[in-house]
């Protein structure tokens with residue numbers, strides 16, 4: 001318990017914790033002191049002071065104060081013990097996000113060094129260098145992640161647990177194009193598309209994260225929902241920045257509530273046109289579900305056998321896709 005306390009105090013600053021929960025404070029008179037609205041009571045005049053040096057807060061409105069653990073107790077209404085557990089969990093999540101970010105940056109640096117990866121992107125019709133950079137796309141050539149991360153102090157045990165490295169100490173994402181997936185500003189997963197004969201899709205055994213790029217896409221009153229990240233990438237490249245992706249046709253409960261967070265929204269569904277009708281059936285089901293939630297749903301039909309990515313790779317233009325949008329069927 002005492003060790004936990006020490007660890008928490010060293011690893012999480014009260015100010016970071018608050019800012020991560022959208023608290024904003026301005027510098028108050030003394031150095032390292034900040035003042036803002038109190039998150040613990042309805043506040044109109046900034047009365048909540050944080051001393052970043054001492055890691056303490058005090059509110060002149062509700063007269064409560066203390067350290068980070070006290071803050072968690074009050075804001076989450078948890079016992080001391082449960083607050084500690086919550087903060088330990090926070091440390092795990094933060095440090096795993098950091099590990100994924102380092103891995104993604106490492107893979108991103110490999111991309112241009114491997115012509116097979118660059119050729120694969122071209123073959124999938126993805127050629128805008130700025131967009132490739134913006135999406136953080138990388139390549140895992142395989143065999144070198146462990147050495148890199150071990151030199152940064154990460155244990156093999158942790159890498160096995162997160163699934164980045166397999167039992168043979170090889171990169172789990174070997175010979176895959178990598179897309180980082182985010183959740184509320186934190187890197188939550190990596191998606192790897194095989195460029196060889198291995199099973200095409202791979203994610204780490206953890207949450208898929210938010211609907212892709214939701215923080216920017218949610219502002220649009222109509223959004224395009226696709227199955228795969230390559231579909232999304234070519235649509236963004238063609239200027240359809242209102243495209244998001246749930247990675248697969250099944251949305252997690254969190255992704256579903258994101259999609260429905262604005263009542264009048266119109267959702268264009270552009271899943272794969274599969275020979276076995278799987279994509280079409282998933283589109284129908286989702287459209288019905290959206291409809292019954294009060295959203296508008298439209299199903300885009302592409303030429304048989306196509307998904308948005310293959311449609312563009314086969315030479316379709318933005319204006320041809322716009323025509324598909326225009327003809328999309330309402331339920």
Ligand SMILES: [Zn+2]
Pocket residue numbers: 038039040041043048059060061062063064
């Ligand atoms: Zn207060």
